[in-house]
Amino acid sequence: MKKQQRVFLWAGLALAMPFGSANANLLVNGNLEMPALADRSWQVIGAIPGWTTSFGPGIEIQNQVAGTSFDGVQHVELDSNANSGMKQTVATVPGIPYLLSFAYSPRPGRPATDNGIEVYFNGVLVKSVTADGTGLPDTKWTKYSVAVTPATNNSVVEFRAVGTSTSFGGYVDDIILEARR
Numbered sequence: 531m532k533k534q535q536r537v538f539l540w541a542g543l544a545l546a547m548p549f550g551s552a553n554a555n556l557l558v559n560g561n562l563e564m565p566a567l568a569d570r571s572w573q574v575i576g577a578i579p580g581w582t583t584s585f586g587p588g589i590e591i592q593n594q595v596a597g598t599s600f601d602g603v604q605h606v607e608l609d610s611n612a613n614s615g616m617k618q619t620v621a622t623v624p625g626i627p628y629l630l631s632f633a634y635s636p637r638p639g640r641p642a643t644d645n646g647i648e649v650y651f652n653g654v655l656v657k658s659v660t661a662d663g664t665g666l667p668d669t670k671w672t673k674y675s676v677a678v679t680p681a682t683n684n685s686v687v688e689f690r691a692v693g694t695s696t697s698f699g700g701y702v703d704d705i706i707l708e709a710r711r
């Protein structure tokens with residue numbers, strides 16, 4: 531009897547999962563909480579769970595050192611030791627609409643010319659953002675969403691720092707790619 535109940539439970543999970551995952555975040559570590567750094571520290575790292583460096587010196591993870599994260603205690607500053615980029619390859623279904631969303635903040639104290647970021651989907655520029663951080667006592671997050679439709683079974687999501695390369699620049703957090711149906 532118990533064994534039979536377990537079989538039903540697993541069958542139920544197997545049925546539920548494809549529907550349950552339809553609107554789930556397809557990206558690994560979109561919240562940028564991994565690797566978990568020590569409180570009030572930062573590191574420039576070549577690769578973190580889910581993401582690799584696409585150009586420049588590496589991915590700068592910040593943990594509560596220069597502004598509050600949008601979610602959790604960590605985010606990425608894309609201008610790390612210099613303008614840099616990070617990318618993740620994700621399985622997608624061609625022809626299906628997806629929504630790519632993320633939170634952006636200028637680095638407090640830096641001008642818009644220093645805070646630019648670009649978002650690419652499969653090598654195509656889909657969003658450019660910058661904002662003026664001068665006079666801000668803390669981060670000022672804004673959520674952005676972009677509709678994308680993959681043409682291939684694997685898609686590349688990439689974030690790049692643009693503007694003046696100073697080691698200070700725009701922040702990203704809470705990056706989500708989800709199917710829209």
Ligand SMILES: [Ca+2]
Nearest residue numbers: 561601602604
């Ligand atoms: Ca986060």
Ligand SMILES: [Ca+2]
Nearest residue numbers: 644694698699
């Ligand atoms: Ca910069």
